[in-house]
Amino acid sequence: MITWSNLDTLPSYKKMLSLKGQVKLAEVLGNADAAKRVAEYSVPMAAGLKYNYAAKQVNEQILSVLSDLAKEAQLVEKFEALYNGEVVNTGEKRMVLHQLTRGQLGKDVMADGKNKRDFYVKIQKDIADFANKVHNGELVNEKGEKYTSVCQIGIGGSDLGPRAMYLALENWAKANNTFKMSANFISNVDPDDAASVLASIDISKTIFILVSKSGTTLETLTNESFVKDAIKKAGCEVSKHMIAVTSETSPLVGNPDYMACFFMDDYIGGRYSSTSAVGGAILSLAFGPEVFAQFLDGASEADKTAKEADIRKNPALLDALIGVYERNAQEYPATAILPYSQALSRFPAHLQQLDMESNGKSVNRDGKPISYVTGPVIFGEPGTNGQHSFYQLLHQGTDITPLQFIAFNNNQTGKDVVIEDSTSQKKLCANVVAQIVAFACGKADADPNKSFAGERPSSLIYADALTPKTLGALLAHFENKVMFQGFTWNINSFDQEGVQLGKKLAKAVLSKNYDGALKAYSSFFGL
Secondary structure, three states, rough: OOOOOHHHHHHHHHHHHHOOOOOOOOHHHHOOHHHHHHHEEHHHHHHHHHEEEEOOOOOOHHHHHHHHHHHHHHHHHHHHHHHOOOOOOOOEEOOHHHHHHHHOOOOOEEOOOHHHHHHHHHHHHHHHHHHHHHHHHOOOOOOOOOEEEEEEEEHHHHHHHHHHHHHHHHHHHHOOOOOOEEEEOOOOOHHHHHHHHHHHOOHEEEEEEOOOOOOOOHHHHHHOOOOOHHHOOOOHHHHHHHHEEEEEOOOOOOOOOOOEEEEEOOOOOHOOOOHHHHHHHHHHHHHHHHHHHHHHHHHHHHHOOOOOOHHOOOOHHHHHHHHHHHHHHHHOOEEEEEOOOHHHOHHHHHHHHHHHHHOOOEEEEOOOOOOOOOOOOEEEEOOOOEEEEEEHHHHHHHHHOOEEEEEEOOOOOOOOEEEEEEEEEHHHHHHHHHHHHHHHHEEEOHHHHOOOOOOOOOOEEOOOOOOOOHHHHHHHHHHHHHHHHHHHHHHOOOOOHHHHHHHHHHHHHHHOOOOOHHHHHHHHHHO
């Protein structure tokens, strides 16, 4: 029987707190046995990825306690309950089914009078059929011309995840002859966003994808009107240029302005929706349905590893538990995501939403206040750009920030140049290695301004190359990590009430139903 208990009620929690500061990275990585630790503190992931945590402040005793914590908190059992269709989203009283979009992990899940796995497979097939018709010229614009670009209109999870995934695979697709259509994204209600994108594309050859589960999202519908107006001004028919990703009960269904609708449901949160129709439509149109299928295969492989009870065989669970140790025992307030791959330029932004919107909670699953910290602040940028920006604070600032490096042996395009006896890619990888050791071991110097304290923990996720399959596995790894951490903290990682208050107050301002501070600040903008 599964029990949902606050973290601080578990015996292993107090043991974990007592082990704070036990490991000194300069000692374990600055001696003759360092190579042995680097080799042993490594776990295979899905799709050829590996997770190395040798530069984390853990040892066998800490790992043993974390393993006990996983058992006491019943983390794997809670995941099993989730994928078998139990209602784990207590805030909205819903099942959580994003893993089901990429594979069957357990028993059949029935909802809304249908088998949900069959439902998601059908949507994927419908999108693939539509994309193939666009690519082979069966579906054309009002002039009989083929479409050459696609543009997604959405915000939050309807933008960040799909945008990050598109950018991650754009160069790979071009190098592997699977690039079909260029993609753009409109998300911000700031009219400059839509205006800039529309000015850069040929509207007459573009398919716009409106993504809104309810069909009533204010920012998205505002941009929809902006885009429709631009389509008409370009002398085009709206119905030849728009499709929707929405729910089956949305007012967008049956709207003659849309030539097709692909469905999502309430069981998949926006930040978890990249493997649903939200990501599927734009990725299938941009790169082809086969590439999207490979992406799903990688995510499915990662989900299967998340079922393992042994934390040494479950990289998402291990990563999650080390993160809990860093947050609750080490009291580190933030985590930096540092991909040494330009293709992952927007991946940190997606993970920022995934993690902070999921685990930025101060009450438990029953709505009762908790007395321990939960999700960290997430931020990041691609290396080596970040090295010339915020790494100064990471190396010598007063706070310690754990780091998660992501790197690949090879780039996506195969194009490179040799300068001073090494390629650009080798230089990139050399910087990853150097930063891990520099953060961990530091450097003493007679000049305090040049002294590095070290003891900055990091992990490394790496593979041969970033492909659709490795990207899917990478995405699912972090989704599952966030899930396991939410279970550990006994919070609901699948609602986001924190985004609602601002929306309500903005509507009050626009309707002039305000007084006090709202009215005072509104006067600054003529509202």
